[in-house]
Amino acid sequence: MNLDDGPVDPFLGDPDDPAALFDDDEPPAPLSDDERADVLADLAELEAFRAALESHGVHGIVVDCGDCGDQHYFGWDLMAGNLRSLLGEGRTHVHEPAFSPDPDAFVSWDYARGWTDAVAALAKRR
Numbered sequence: 752m753n754l755d756d757g758p759v760d761p762f763l764g765d766p767d768d769p770a771a772l773f774d775d776d777e778p779p780a781p782l783s784d785d786e787r788a789d790v791l792a793d794l795a796e797l798e799a800f801r802a803a804l805e806s807h808g809v810h811g812i813v814v815d816c817g818d819c820g821d822q823h824y825f826g827w828d829l830m831a832g833n834l835r836s837l838l839g840e841g842r843t844h845v846h847e848p849a850f851s852p853d854p855d856a857f858v859s860w861d862y863a864r865g866w867t868d869a870v871a872a873l874a875k876r877r
């Protein structure tokens with residue numbers, strides 16, 4: 752259940768707000784060392800993607816959302832912010848859309864990985 756997106760809470764300011772039963776401010780469970788390492792690896796990979804792709808007009812990453820079935824567009828900064836929030840620096844905003852995203856300017860994580868792998872392979876042949 753995601754209380755962050757959806758319409759404005761009709762019980763806002765109401766002391767009998769049933770949603771008060773859910774402690775929305777509770778921080779997410781801390782990551783295990785393995786999960787932390789995964790997120791740090793993703794962050795490093797994201798930096799590499801940005802370095803390789805931003806100059807080609809790519810604005811960020813598009814993700815197929817398992818929660819709502821939609822595609823979500825993340826600008827480079829938003830994507831990095833989401834990963835950092837997993838490390839305990841703030842909260843994730845997974846469903847927060849980029850501002851008026853141009854779908855053509857976003858690539859999937861796998862596409863970005865394929866691109867950077869190809870660039871690295873070409874660099875090695877020189």
Ligand SMILES: [Zn+2]
Binds near residue numbers: 819823
């Ligand atoms: Zn979603």
